Amino acid sequence: MGQKSTGPNLQGVLSRWGNDKNKLHAWIKNSGAFLKTGDKYANDLFNEYGKSNMTAFDGQLDDKQIDLILDYADKWVPATPVSTSIGGETKESDNTLLFGILTLILAVVAFTLMQVNSNLKKLSDDKEGVPAAEPIPVWKNRTYLAFAAIVLVIIGGYLTAKGAIGFGRNKNYTPEQPIFYSHKVHAGVNQINCLYCHGGAQDGKHANIPSVNVCMNCHMTISEYKGTAKLYNEEGEEVNGTEEIKKLYKYANYTPGQPFDATKAQPIPWTKIHNLPDHVYFNHSQHIVAGKQQCQTCHGEITKMDEVKQFSDLSMGWCINCHRETKVQFKENGFYKI
Ligand code: HEC
Ligand code: HEC
Ligand code: HEC
Ligand code: HEC
Structure with missing residues (x-):
């Protein structure tokens, strides 16, 4: 919205069509047929966007529904971020100095x-x-x-x-990632569901990290960062979101305007943050589905973090403390079909 992408900017489209709703309805329902009427504006558009036909919506959308969509597009304003505070850090009180004195x-x-x-x-x-x-x-x-x-x-x-x-515990570990990818922007301001990218957390042992294809579902059209919340890295330097999206395009081997070929994309070498020792068996699905735990209980306020940091120390005491409070209902939870 608000910009050209695969097609023209939808905002103000009605006035560009001379406020002629009948023409616009005909075009949306079947653009191929409408082009044959020889309409100059429609044919210019067709040529400008690489002579590719827009999907015909005949039978799927009626005039009233089309009007509602056009009305929505015209009245759309960019979302305002939920909060513009930097990082959203919560200071942990450190009493070591006090005790020392x-x-x-x-x-x-x-x-x-x-x-x-x-x-x-x-x-x-x-x-x-x-x-x-x-x-x-x-x-x-x-x-x-x-x-x-x-x-x-x-x-x-x-x-x-x-x-x-x-030794081996890395609470607050925040490695520098190949792309400055902000959870605050995606899961916070734009409220994208965690499971859209980490579906594995519900279905299996591991909460997988999304592949480049998943990013490109949206970033074929989002090539610039226009959010009002400024981005800052660990050192407090400002980060240019648009440049970071360009890095994504490098991995994806994608040039805006050209088609995206998933087979030519390179995986992004993300640095893994959470690492349990090899002998520990931890299963996300058990905790999300049977245990009904929230991501935030173990991972902290991810929606307020630009860069993910390790929130829990992942020590044995941490596992045990929570298990003391929440009794595991082996049979009753239905996770195991026994
Ligand atoms: C649009 C995709 C996307 C969404 C939505 C998303 N994430 Fe992520 N997440 C990623 C990517 C990519 C990484 C790896 C890069 C990084 O660590 O920042 C990641 C990393 C993480 C990590 C650290 C993994 C590690 O390396 O140990 C955690 C924890 C996490 N996400 C939790 C969440 C939670 C909780 C939510 C919902 C509030 C969420 N994510 C929403 C894409 C997403
Ligand atoms: C569901 C749609 C969606 C998906 C999937 C998605 N993004 Fe985004 N991304 C957005 C939106 C919306 C913005 C904010 C654009 C704005 O505010 O102008 C954004 C902004 C960004 C930015 C600039 C701000 C920042 O975080 O630094 C980067 C970089 C980025 N995305 C990378 C990624 C990567 C890498 C992935 C895949 C792991 C991904 N995106 C997946 C929708 C998505
Ligand atoms: C009971 C605590 C707990 C809950 C709840 C939890 N996680 Fe995790 N998460 C962990 C632990 C522990 C690890 C480290 C796993 C490892 O190293 O094998 C981890 C690792 C991850 C990773 C890194 C990839 C992986 O699987 O190792 C991602 C991404 C992640 N979690 C996302 C999520 C999301 C999204 C949710 C909510 C749907 C969630 N987690 C809920 C404890 C939890
Ligand atoms: C925030 C609380 C919490 C934390 C932290 C937590 N767990 Fe759990 N865990 C649960 C709950 C709740 C269940 C499922 C309870 C039920 O089955 O009714 C569960 C279930 C399990 C099960 C499955 C038991 C079974 O056979 O059904 C294992 C194994 C397990 N947890 C291991 C771990 C390990 C290892 C860690 C630390 C890395 C950990 N948990 C951290 C709450 C937690």
Whole structure:
């Protein structure tokens, strides 16, 4: 809509036909027959668009339906995006720094109290005439040394364990993709159903990634990005959507105006984001069909992400926690025909 593609722009078509509804009805119902009347405007159009006949809609559309479509085309205005905020990030609070500072303050307080304690002891010893032992410097004091050693072992152990557990986990992983393909634009603003592209999530183990053909179903006609929501990459640089669609055309081996030949298209080398270890059996269909889980529960607010990032840590604890809350109904869920 609003632009030329396979055919002319439908907006304002009635006025271009001199507001002659009868002529337009005849053309839409059977353009081949109408061309034979020798109408100059119709024949010019036919030549401009590569002499290919428009499908005849005789018997499928009556005059009233045609008028409704023309009216819709004339009144159409571009969709306004749902939101224009950048990224839609939700800041996760990170308390590590706070805890670090608190620990430091407590350590200083403890150290001061110990100093005060030993000074007081020295004072009272002096008073009672107990001979004072040689003062030991801090770095030779066994108590302090033992304390420092214990603290180091605890912190070191904690960091090692944390690193080992997190090994291979990639929460928030956002790789750069060959094409800046925005889920916010497609699944958010334009509300394309997830299953249109990831139908496998319902039917099988894997939620497949769509092939170039699926993209070209729409992008034969959408060659420019005209959305009002600006696109930004991870680094906050603005991305030109039209240039990104041109990259798609390169993979598709497609030149606008020419026919699209799916056999000449190259697959797009997308980088896989979610990766479970090989020994884990995870099945989308079980979770979507039998478990009735929403994509967003596990993948986050995809419709607000320009670039997909890994929302869950995909750890074993993550699987188990949810399974504790939702009991698996082996027989009752009907997933297995037993
Ligand atoms: C028009 C097609 C299309 C639609 C609609 C779509 N996606 Fe995608 N999706 C893709 C493509 C292409 C990729 C691979 C590129 C990328 O990661 O951005 C992808 C990647 C993903 C990934 C990451 C896969 C990985 O590599 O681990 C998830 C998760 C995802 N989509 C979920 C969704 C959800 C949830 C919805 C609906 C809210 C949705 N998608 C709608 C095309 C689509
Ligand atoms: C159901 C239709 C449909 C499908 C399928 C589709 N797109 Fe789009 N695409 C659109 C619409 C609508 C826009 C927004 C155009 C605008 O706002 O001007 C768009 C915009 C874009 C843009 C520019 C904005 C951005 O996201 O960077 C790119 C690039 C793009 N699409 C790539 C793809 C790729 C790659 C695929 C296949 C995985 C795909 N599209 C599949 C409809 C579709
Ligand atoms: C119960 C959690 C959960 C739900 C619900 C879920 N996913 Fe996934 N998804 C995952 C996990 C885990 C992976 C990683 C799978 C792997 O590495 O084998 C994944 C991977 C993906 C991938 C990458 C391709 C693949 O299959 O590995 C896509 C695309 C995807 N999900 C889309 C969707 C869509 C669309 C929906 C909703 C219809 C959805 N997911 C619902 C957990 C979930
Ligand atoms: C958000 C919640 C949630 C998360 C996260 C989740 N699951 Fe599930 N899972 C479910 C639900 C709900 C069912 C189906 C319950 C039923 O059958 O009634 C299910 C079913 C299953 C089943 C099938 C059990 C059977 O025999 O019917 C397996 C296997 C499974 N999940 C593995 C995993 C693994 C592995 C992970 C982590 C990678 C995971 N799940 C993460 C909710 C979750």
